Amino acid sequence: MSTPTPQPVALVIGASRGIGRQIAIDLALAGYAVVVAAKSYSSTPDTTIPFPPDPNSPLSTVNTVAREITLSGGTALALPVDTTSQESITRLITSTIAHHSRLDALIYNSGAIWWAPVKATPTKRYQLMQRVNADGLYGAVQAALPHLEASPEGGRIVVVAPPIYSRFFRGKTAYAMGKVAMSVLVVGLGMDLERExxxxKGKGKGKGKGKGMAVTGVWPAVSIESAATEQFVRRDAGFKKDLRKATVFSDAVLGILRAPAGVVNGKLELDEDFLRREGGVTDFDKYCVVPGSKPRRIMPVELPDLSVKEQDDEGNRFDSSKEREAKL
Incomplete structure (x- = not known):
């Protein structure tokens, strides 16, 4: 195994384009050694295309993103991953540890999208979304947790997952099922970390092994310029006025990583609201793709509280893993 990397190590899954690329680049600027992971990996650079490529096009790969980072003086490693394969995810985590001997932050941005009513969503399309979104996240968390618990920085997980509210399901139920499952993991794992x-009470730099751990979901309050929103711009160029730059999202991710664990653990945040509340940001005009525009907010101003009055009453909690251990 190599000598441990002296700087904190962040693994960004789904980092080849758009939001994921911006997160990787800004993490490197903030002092992280970044592992840039996605399916779009090429062992041989294509010298015939302009560099850097359009960050929202298929020409942007984990290799070009890692090259952007290293040319700017940062530390980056490009690795392939297929989030529909647990074997591939495990290999990614193993390769990260083999190279850096540590893992301090996991950012899961990988996602498959199909927005349509249930009757217009084929079962195969639904299954693919679950494998990439919910299953891929779960597999990455399972593989990364032991290393995050050992992080001297206080291991952090940030998931691109939405708050849970009814309007989100409309017209895209199959997609919402997977994304909400990711949100449930954030809330539930946050409870696990608290219980353990x-x-x-640290700020992500606890004195003991695994202190200051947190898992957080974050979602855009306003549509963001990305590979996903390119389809809307192609149909209507005027849609650009409703877009923000990906830097608003990466700024929120960095803010979450820097925040005290107790402030962000188990929370489902919106980028703008988090930056206003915890980062003191008041000027969002700098994030507008079209200068002077007033992008439309796509998220509700108020969201439902998922907690209940009996939140702390667990009753007789059953743990299947303990039951299985007792039988062995």
Whole structure:
């Protein structure tokens, strides 16, 4: 195994284009050694295309993103991953640890999209979304948790997942099922970390093993310029006035990673609202793709509280893993 990397290490899954690329680049600027992972990996650079390529086009790959980072003086490693394959995810985590001997932050941005009513969503399309979105996230978290718990920085997980509210399901139920499953993982894993005493009261740099751990979901309050929104711009060039730059999202991710664990653990945040509340940001005009525009907010101003009055009453909690251990 190599000598541990002295700087904190962040693994960004789904980092080849758009939001994921911006997160990777800004993490490197913030001092992280970044592992840039996605399916779009090429071992041989294509010298015939302009560099850097359009960040929202298929020409942008984990290799070009890693090259952008290293040419700017940062530390980056490009690795392939197929998030529909647990074997591929495990290999990604193993390769990250083999190279850096540590993992301090996992950002899961990988996602498959199909927005249509149930009757217009084929079962195969639904299954693909679950494998990339919910299943891929779960597999990455399972493989990364032991290493994040050992992080001297206080291991952090940031997931691109939405708040849970009814309007989100309309017209895209199959997609919403997977994304909400990701949100449930954020909330539930946050409870696990609290129960195990891993959240602590530090600012992500706890004194003991695994102190200051947190898992957080974050979602855009306003549509963001990305590979996903390119289709809307192609149909209507005027849609650009409703877009923000991906830097608003990466700024929120960095803010979450820097925040005290107790403030962000198990939370489902919106980028703008988090930056206003915790980062003191008041000027969002700098994030507009079209200068002087007033992008339309796509998220509700108020979201439902998922907690109940009996939140702390667990009753007789059953743990299947303990039951299985007792039988062995």
């Amino acid at each position: 005493g891993l959240v602590g």
